Amino acid sequence: MIFGGSGDLAMRKLMPALYNLALQRLLPAAFCVVGTARRPLSDAAYREELRLAVSQHSRTKPLNEEVWRSFAENLHFVATSDDRGYGKLRETLDRLDHELGTHANRLFYLATPPPAYASIVRAIGEHRLRGDTGWARVVIEKPFGHDRESARELTEILHTVFREDEVFRIDHYLGKETVQNILVMRFANGIFEPIWNRQYVDHVQITVAETIGVEERAGYYEQAGAMRDVVQNHLLQLLALVAMEPPAAFDDKAVRDEKVKVLRVLRPITGDDVRMNAVRGQYGRGFIEGVAVNAYREEPGVARDSRTETYVALKCWVDNWRWEGTPFYMRTGKRLPKRSTEIAIQFRAAPHQLFSREASEGLEPNALVLRIQPNEGISLKFGAKVPVQGIRIRSVNMDFDYGASFMVEAPDAYETLILDALRGDATLFTRRDEVDQQWAFVDPIMEAWGASPTDPPIYEAGTWGPIEAHVLIERDGREWRKA
């Protein structure tokens, strides 16, 4: 069941993901998709729209007509603009259950704008769409509320119809191969975990950089900003995965328990600390990949005096035994020079400098970099002797390139996550208490910024954020990596 079945998300992500799952023979034998939206649409017209969307957005091309035909036979559409529509929806679901023998196992995917969540959940309850037998799960997209309070309200609404273990909050970052690989790298290998702590790690940098501007999302983005759009979910998730303790098992409870523990000890940035440890910025005019681009305030749908932040840099502390004294620097922004998501673990320098200053001029501290996108991979930076007479040291990279090592294209995050949701594996989804802790961290900063009389500093599009962000890290004698 996809609510918002003819919307952008369904067209660009969900349907191509489902189609690719079908292509890989990963969908169950008896399976169908019912899309719903306000505007009326026949099954045939719906299928045709989806066909176009999938052939355009699928990661595998061209469309396999045979597979599509059989997949499309199980696509249905019901318009739900009123109670009658929901009644019809229920009839359709019951009929399909009967035909396919699916025992009313139902996955509800809320692919609508967040304001519609409440009424949809209510309707699912009132019209008893959950069915009497079988399982029911609901997948919802971020944002999960706009602050701690509203996130709690949303959870309460969801809980009127679904139990917490039936709620799958999706953060598509967690579906990425390389993000899951953080856990594999840390906990399937013996050599990293012993040095994964304050004793060896000088600091950690997490970067989520985009080159795109606000595009068509101004309506949402004006309210959200970079903090709610990226920090609250993606950045804090990455932080949790890097900083967490080894879970006892790779299951949804153990993994998420450990993540929550990290979020709980993430030192809040409040009051005066905000000025010191949190930097916001908003992009001005500039150039991206050689093309002149507008300032944020010139974008369609954005207020001319908007104070929404499009850039955030933070210095955080994880107050526990493992990380005492090791700062985590995080940054995210739009209209930065390059699209890049990565986590860099920067290790301490060798304790004793054996080589002359001149010889080691090209030497940088060891760093382990987990590249999430693009060019997924891992690289380890270390010093090596340059092949000349005498000693001259330079940093070199030992590189692991995902694509070149496995020679297969990684599945799209949505494929992974939808399949997990169908299987009922919630490991890669965000639990209520995680969301709650994420907001507990974000809210005080947003409050301080909201109360501040000044505008966010402007940075030129195509640069790495405002000068304040550089000050934030250079004050500590460190610098942002050249991502």
Place this chain on the structure above:
Amino acid sequence: MAQSIAIDTTFWGARVLGVAAVERELTRLRRAVIAHALEQRLVAARASVLNLIVYAEREVHARRAAKSISELALRHPSRAIVVLADRGAREDVEARIEMHCHLPAADNATQVSYEQILVRARGDSRQRVASAVIPLLVPDLPVFLWWTGAPPVGGPPFGDLLGVADRLIVDSSDFARPDLALPSIARICSQARGLFGLTDLNWTRLTPWREMVTSFFDVPAWRPFLETTTGVRVGFAVDMDGRDIHPSQALLFIGWLASRLGWRRVDELAPSEAGGLLFAIARADGARVMVRVRPRFERGLEEGDVSGIRVQAERDGQRAEFVVKRQPDERHQTSTVLIDGRTRWERTVPLPSPAIVELIGEELAILGSDRTYEEALAALVRLS
């Protein structure tokens, strides 16, 4: 009116639309190489130890640079981003950036060691260049910026690209007006102390000369003459008509001596003779050193290359001359010591090839700044 240079796609590779497309295309090409290697049961890897940005305003320069870098690929596996920009601001051409990329086939199929990207900046694209180049850099690798021609004093794209560079490479032999360009390089150098290193290929060409001159004074008996130098003569090559005068290399040599030996300012400046220079410098002890920099036509030499050096000194009534000369075969160097006009010692050693490939190869091995060069340059600027 607006005549754009057509891009030779056999050399520069196919045109691709945007940074993401460049990466996709290079990944595709890389995988093809790797797949090919796997078929032959070899293990292929991508190797890359540096980013090299080349900035050129003439296709011939861009092409020459690209060729040099590809020849160096096994020694210095790299990603080269060659920027070919229109000279000056041309208003008749719409400002825009185009990209081409290419993975030149290596002899060694087991390694992908050279990735070449052409960033073609048309019209007045000064503001745009850096925004197209920076996202193409391979993260975590040092960035070398090779600027062909004399670098401008500041402003985009020079300033922007320098901002991401660990090392700036120039070739002062290309400078049309070294008297203006060398001081401005010295300024760039002193302003950015520590942020990036500076290399002058012309300085690298001078290295065998400096080595030979230095080696004279390793000998204890001759060492004291260094303090009592009375004259230095440096010859540099010009073309047959004596029109193209490029004394940068010879001047850098003087600057180097001055910085090492604490020579101060010019006492008097004699009128230049036939494109050369004649002047006096004050030694550390105040005595005068006569310096003569003279253009000479010599077959087979690149204009501006040093052809011979003679250091004269007097001490305890003895007159010494230390001479380094290039042999007519161009592949050897001879150094001679004359005491009171009598040859005391002579030796001939191979002269390393000054090919640009070799020069660049040397430079890419160094990351830090070259203090000796910077000091020589500073001394030279002080002298003039």
